[in-house]
Amino acid sequence: MQLTFASYNIHKGIGLDRRRDPERIINVLNELGADIIALQEADRRLGRRAAVIPRQMLAEHHWQLVPLAARSESMGWHGNAILVRRGVDILDAEPITLPTLEPRGAVCARLRVDGRIMRVVGMHLDLSGLRRRHQIEAICSHMARGAEPSILMGDLNEWSNRKGALRAFGPEWNVLAPGKSFPSRRPLARLDRIVISPEWRCVSQQVHHSALAAIASDHLPVSAALQLPA
Template sequence: MHIKVASYNIHKAVGLDRRRDPDRILAVLREIDADVIALQEADLRFGDRASVLPRQAIDDHSPWKAVPLRMRPDSIGWHGNALLVRREIEVIHAEPVPLPTLEPRGAVCAELSIAGKRLLVVGMHLDLSGLRRRHQLRAVLNHIANCGRTAPAVLMGDFNQWSHARGAMREVDNGWHLLTPGNSFPTRQPVAALDRIVVSSEWQCLRKGVHHSPLAARASDHLPVFAELITA
C-alpha cells in the first residue's frame, strides 16, 4: 500500500489576514493532494460547532469526503478534529476518542480500506499542558491497543509539543515511529515542529515535509505537514 497523508491545523479557516476563507483552505489541500488528511480546528468552538469547511464545498470542490462521525448535524468532526479521505476510499468504521482533559480536546479514529487493504488513521489535537499531552497520547495508544489493531496505523495532528524527544514523545515507543516533517508553526517564521506524524512499524516513510506555498503562507497560523508512506 502506497499513500500520502497530511495533517493541517486550519485555525478555523481564519488566515493571517484575519479573513475566514474556507475556499482558501481547500485550495491548499488540493496543492498537497494527499489521500488521507487530518484537520484540526475544523469547526466553530461555540454553539452547534458547525464545520468551517461546509460539507457541500468539500463535495463540490475537492476529491475528498469527510469521514462520517455523525456527532452534530453541521459538523464534520469532533472537538475540531476531522478526517478527509479520497472518495474511492471505503470507511469501515469511525469513532471519536475521548481524551483526558479540562479543555474541549479529542481525537478521531477511522478504519479505512484502500483497494482492499486496511489501515487505521487517528487525527488529534493535543493539550497545551505538557502533562496532559502525555496522558492524551497514552490514551490514544491505549485505545488502539484495546481495539486489537491488526492493520497498519497512522497517527497525526497538532501535538503542541515543542521538544523532539521529551514530554508526550516519550509515549512513542516499541512498534511506533515518530516522523517530524519540520517546523510548521508559526506560519510567518516557523520555529516549532508542533505538527507530527506517528506510524506503526509496518510503514516505511519515502518522503516527509512541510508544505510551503504562497497560499499556505497566509491561509492559517500553521503550515500543513505530510508524509508519503509505503507498507514495508
C-alpha cells in the same frame, strides 16, 4: 502500496489576514496532493459548532468526510475531522475519549484502500505537557485493541523535538518530524507530527510551505508519503 498522508490545523479557517476563507483552505488541501488528511480546528468553537468548510464544497473537490460529527452542522468531533479521497472506503469511525480539562480530542477511522485495511487517527492535544502525555497514552491504549497498520497525526502541541510527551508513544511507534510548522509566517516549532506503526516505510516527509499556506492558517500542513509492503 504508497499513500500520502497529511495533517493540517486550519485555525477555524481564519488566516493571518483575519479573514475566514474556506475556499482558501480547500486550495491548500488540493496543493497537498494527499490521499488522507487529518484536520484540526475544523469547526467553529462556539454556538452550533458549524463546519468551517461547507460539505458541498468538500464534495465538489472530491473529498469524502469521515462521519464523526456529534452535531449536524459540524465536520468533526472537538474540531477533529478526517478527509479521504474518493476511492478510499470508510469502514467505520469513532471518537477517542481523552483525559482533558479543555475541548481537545482525537478521532479514529478504519479505512480500506486497494483491499488493505488501516486505521487513521487525527488528534489535537493539550497545551499542558503532563496532560499531553496522558492523552498519548490513552490513544496508544485505544490503538492496542487492533492489529491493522496505523497512522496517528495532528497538532501535538509538543515543542520538544524528540522528548517531552513524545516519549509516551513508546518504541512500537515511529514519530516522524516533517519540520517546523508553527507559526506559519516564520515557523519555529514542530507542533504538527505524523506517527506510524512499524508496518509503514516512510518514503518522504515535508512541511508544505506554499505562498497560500503561509497566510491561510497559523499552522502549515505537514505530509508524508508512506509505503506498505505487498
